[in-house]
Amino acid sequence: MDVLTLIVIGAIVLVVIFLVAMYNRLVRLRNRVEASWSQIDVQLKRRSDLIPNLVETVKGYAAHERETLDAVITARQQTAQASTVEERAQAENMLTGALRQLFAVAEAYPDLKANQNFLALQEELTGTEGRIAYARQFYNEQVLAYDNATESFPTNLLAGAFGFEAKPYFEVEETSREPVRVDFGQGGGTGAPPTATAPPS
Numbered sequence: 001m002d003v004l005t006l007i008v009i010g011a012i013v014l015v016v017i018f019l020v021a022m023y024n025r026l027v028r029l030r031n032r033v034e035a036s037w038s039q040i041d042v043q044l045k046r047r048s049d050l051i052p053n054l055v056e057t058v059k060g061y062a063a064h065e066r067e068t069l070d071a072v073i074t075a076r077q078q079t080a081q082a083s084t085v086e087e088r089a090q091a092e093n094m095l096t097g098a099l100r101q102l103f104a105v106a107e108a109y110p111d112l113k114a115n116q117n118f119l120a121l122q123e124e125l126t127g128t129e130g131r132i133a134y135a136r137q138f139y140n141e142q143v144l145a146y147d148n149a150t151e152s153f154p155t156n157l158l159a160g161a162f163g164f165e166a167k168p169y170f171e172v173e174e175t176s177r178e179p180v181r182v183d184f185g186q187g188g189g190t191g192a193p194p195t196a197t198a199p200p201s
Contacts, residue, residue, distance in 0.1 A: 022155050026164050029146040033167050036139040037085070040170060043132045044079065044092060047125060051076050051099075054121045058102060061112035068105050071098040085168045093173045099125070136170050143167045 075095035082088040150159040
């Protein structure tokens with residue numbers, strides 16, 4: 001076997017090794033995205049499981065706040081029906097907004113605010129929101145690394161050939177990041193329940 005043949009064989013082996021390494025890297029990155037999404041899913045389901053008890057507790061003190069309670073229930077149902085990351089993000093944003101409104105309304109009911117079950121649920125939801133935010137950040141970081149790999153040359157050639165498609169980010173609407181500001185209607189004298197408003201931009 002002459003030197004040229006050995007060089008050709010060596011070059012082929014190196015190319016194969018390079019392609020296998022790129023493929024394995026894409027697989028690892030995709031698996032990290034899927035694993036990080038599962039962590040988000042766990043926390044979202046945890047929050048969803050807390051909502052029926054929260055609604056029942058609020059209903060015991062503010063049953064006439066039907067519109068707010070129905071909004072929370074409807075938003076929770078939509079999260080269960082979402083099938084893609086984009087749909088889930090949109091549904092979860094709606095649920096977050098509905099929960100913000102529910103807690104704002106609760107400010108008008110001192111007995112409800114003092115209820116131990118309500119306080120425990122509120123604390124649990126707050127902790128869950130923090131875990132969701134952390135899991136979302138980690139997921140989006142994994143998506144960024146994966147998408148960069150699938151779009152960069154020469155890995156993009158291999159990604160296209162083997163069906164490694166870009167993954168969507170789990171995004172939160174800007175309004176979901178804003179704190180709830182409660183208006184107690186001071187000066188109006190109407191005694192109406194407070195409303196949640198976003199701070200001025």
